[in-house]
Amino acid sequence: MTSRDPEPVDETDDDDAALSWAGDDDRGRMTPRLRDAADDVPAAAVEPEPDEPHVAPRAPGERVLQFGTYAFGAVYLAISIGWIFSVQLMFYPGLDLLGEIMWQFGEFLAMVSAALWFAAVLTLTPEGVARRGAKRMVAFLVGALVLVPWPALGYWIGSMQ
Amino acid sequence: MSAHDATRVQAASVPLGWRIGVAVIFAALYGWFLFSAVSNLVALPALYTAQGFAEYIPWTPLVLGVIVPPVAYLAALLMGRGRALSARVVVFAAGLAATAAAALSLYVLA
Numbered sequence: 328m329t330s331r332d333p334e335p336v337d338e339t340d341d342d343d344a345a346l347s348w349a350g351d352d353d354r355g356r357m358t359p360r361l362r363d364a365a366d367d368v369p370a371a372a373v374e375p376e377p378d379e380p381h382v383a384p385r386a387p388g389e390r391v392l393q394f395g396t397y398a399f400g401a402v403y404l405a406i407s408i409g410w411i412f413s414v415q416l417m418f419y420p421g422l423d424l425l426g427e428i429m430w431q432f433g434e435f436l437a438m439v440s441a442a443l444w445f446a447a448v449l450t451l452t453p454e455g456v457a458r459r460g461a462k463r464m465v466a467f468l469v470g471a472l473v474l475v476p477w478p479a480l481g482y483w484i485g486s487m488q
Numbered sequence: 489m490s491a492h493d494a495t496r497v498q499a500a501s502v503p504l505g506w507r508i509g510v511a512v513i514f515a516a517l518y519g520w521f522l523f524s525a526v527s528n529l530v531a532l533p534a535l536y537t538a539q540g541f542a543e544y545i546p547w548t549p550l551v552l553g554v555i556v557p558p559v560a561y562l563a564a565l566l567m568g569r570g571r572a573l574s575a576r577v578v579v580f581a582a583g584l585a586a587t588a589a590a591a592l593s594l595y596v597l598a
Contacts, residue, residue, distance in 0.1 A: 349522070386553060410589065413592065414592075417592065417595075417596070426524075429520055429524070433588040433591060433592060434588075434589075434592070435505050435520070436584060436585040436587075436588035436589070437585065437592050438586050439585055440582070440585035440586055440588065440589040443578070443581050443582040443583070443585045443586075444582045446578055446582065447578050447579045447581075447582035447583075450571075450580065451571075451573045451575070451578065452565060470586070473586050474586060474588060474589050475560060475593070476589075476593075476594075477569040477593040477596050478592060478593065478596045481596060481597075
């Protein structure tokens with residue numbers, strides 16, 4: 328063998344070199360992660376930091392108010408559907424254009440009346456108002472009575488008899 | 489600061505012109521329903537009487553139709569006092585929509 332002959336290549340070492348980068352061996356060794364007692368504790372059992380804001384549990388009265396709001400929301404949805412049916416049963420009794428336009432506007436308002444009343448009640452009883460729950464429930468009740476869709480109700484009652 | 493207090497702070501910054509403008513626009517819209525109800529109150533009894541049905545005049549719906557628009561407007565005006573402009577508009581609109589719904593109901597019940 329002359330000095331110019333290439334040295335025998337160790338293919339195993341070359342494959343390992345091709346699949347690794349310089350410094351791979353040092354990765355993770357610079358700051359070794361030491362196992363401590365916290366690793367054995369489940370995540371849920373770790374107590375929150377003491378400086379985190381404490382969230383107060385919802386009071387029973389608040390839950391009742393929330394349930395009442397949802398219940399009246401369902402009632403008001405039914406009222407809206409009733410008015411949508413109602414306006415299809417009615418027609419303007421006159422012949423003038425302005426009266427016809429305002430009649431159509433009134434029908435539109437009647438269809439959105441339940442949603443507007445609901446929004447107004449929520450607007451008038453924000454958090455911080457005294458006796459908020461009672462005021463909100465009374466306002467919902469008054470609205471439900473005022474906005475009863477009598478045209479559709481009368482039609483359905485009449486058709487059942 | 490609660491949401492209620494925030495609303496009060498916003499209300500204090502509403503310019504007087506905007507407050508008056510909203511009140512006037514809604515007064516005109518409520519006024520249409522009042523005008524319509526007064527027209528019915530004036531014309532229908534005479535029509536019923538002329539047709540010989542004077543005893544069937546629906547006085548209750550006719551009178552209620554005249555009472556509802558101004559009462560709803562005043563209620564919305566009072567409840568909107570001291571609140572933000574958006575809250576005033578929502579309350580006025582709810583009152584107007586309730587007036588329209590009541591007018592249609594009274595028309596059917598009459």
